[in-house]
Structure formats: structure tokens, C-alpha cells
Amino acid sequence: MAYWLMKAEPDDVSIDDLAAMPGQTVGWYGVRNYQARNFMRDQMRQGDQVLYYHSGCAVPGVAGIAEVCSGPYPDPTQFDPAHHYYDPKSTPAQPRWQQVDVRLVRKTRFLSLADMRAAPALDGMLVLARGNRLSITPVEPSHWRAVMALLGEPA
DNA sequence: GCCAACGTTGGC
């Protein structure tokens, strides 16, 4: 069982939006970066634990805990010409972009990016690295435990 | 809205 951090824009799917969805589950559509896609396609397993991170907003940070609840399958938005995430180079026969389903485990207290940067236990965490733009990053078990401690969640 | 950082594209 592995740990991940996944960035969502709260204007799109916030932690509260996720909580309101059927089954509290969302398909992780819209990834258009090969490295992030490869994590979902090749490395994620059902049951992997996820830090649900709000980005592209006034106060970015971890908003909850989720888990991977499907294997990889084609992102449907890549085939829809009307969709923002349409990719004309992708076909249903040879889909380029994959997604997994992610289910809410629980909403937590909010741990801001600033608080994460201020926590020595999180030194070296990939999401904090300079210039990091990856929307999905693996999380070291020690960093996961440190985040749980900062959130006041049982490890 | 700005801009640093990074990924992708495409000419050569």
C-alpha cells in the first residue's frame, strides 16, 4: 500500500464537492502530464492512501484523506471535442490519458502549504520542492505519518 | 495579474 498526494482545484472539485458526490467518489479526470499519468496507470493500487490537496486557490494545502478505489481506465474527457480536456490526438482505440477513481476517507482539519513548509518533519517532501508542478506525487511513509500528526489524525 | 519554473513542441 502506497501513499500519494493529489492536487485538485477546489473551484473544480473541492473536498466538500467530493463529500457530496455519489459514493463520495470522483474519477480523476484531466491529468495531461505523462509522469502523473504513469503514476496512475502503472503504480497506483486500490487502497492506496491519498492526501487530497487544494491547489490553484487562495490558500493551498491538504484538505482531507482519500483512497484509490479503482484500477486505471481511459479518461473520458479526452474524447469529447467540446471538453476543455479534449485531446485530438487520442482515440478510444488508443487512449493516451488514464484516470483512477478516488474515494473520500474523511475530511480533516486544513493543513496549509505554509504550515507544511514550516514543519521540519516534512523536509524533502516532493510537493514542497522548488518549482514542483506535478499534480500527483508519491509521499514517503515518514512524510505521511508526519502529515497525519500535523492533522491530528491517527496514523 | 505577475512571474518563476517546468514540460512540450517543432524547426533544424
Added chain:
DNA sequence: GCCAACGTTGGC
């Protein structure tokens, strides 16, 4: 295969 130009991300 190099690398300049361009587009995107994402914090501030």
C-alpha cells in the same frame, strides 16, 4: 538530438 519558443502550472 538540440534547443528556442511557447504554453501551463501554481504560489504569491
